[in-house]
Amino acid sequence: MNSTIQIIMEKHKAGKLICQKCKKVIFEPAFIVVAGQIITTLKAPTIFTCPEQAANYAQGIIMHSVCWIDTLREYGNKLYDMNEIAKKYNEEKKNGMGQNKTSK
Numbered sequence: 001m002n003s004t005i006q007i008i009m010e011k012h013k014a015g016k017l018i019c020q021k022c023k024k025v026i027f028e029p030a031f032i033v034v035a036g037q038i039i040t041t042l043k044a045p046t047i048f049t050c051p052e053q054a055a056n057y058a059q060g061i062i063m064h065s066v067c068w069i070d071t072l073r074e075y076g077n078k079l080y081d082m083n084e085i086a087k088k089y090n091e092e093k094k095n096g097m098g099q100n101k102t103s104k
Contacts, residue, residue: 008033008062021067033069036100 005041011017017026048054061069072079 001086004035004058005033009078017062019064020061021063021071024064026062026064028064031061032063032065032075034063034068 008017012026012031013027017031018024019031036057036059039098048057063073069079
């Protein structure tokens, strides 16, 4: 486990992990960490001009999973309507579709 993840997990266990969207403590066992990755089309390695620049690019965002979905929605991402999905699965279950049937 890398040191960043270790620090995040320690903060979570201590009840000190704060969602950067709603500003509330994250107690849930599952949460989101979004971190950027620099991609370059150059054949040379990425070189930062100073340690502070590297530290800026190493930053991440921590959120409740629900806050993450809200953020995706705000940015116009197409998301599944989970109520519609549940209806579909329940209907399939009711009609006997999608079940493993064994013949005797």
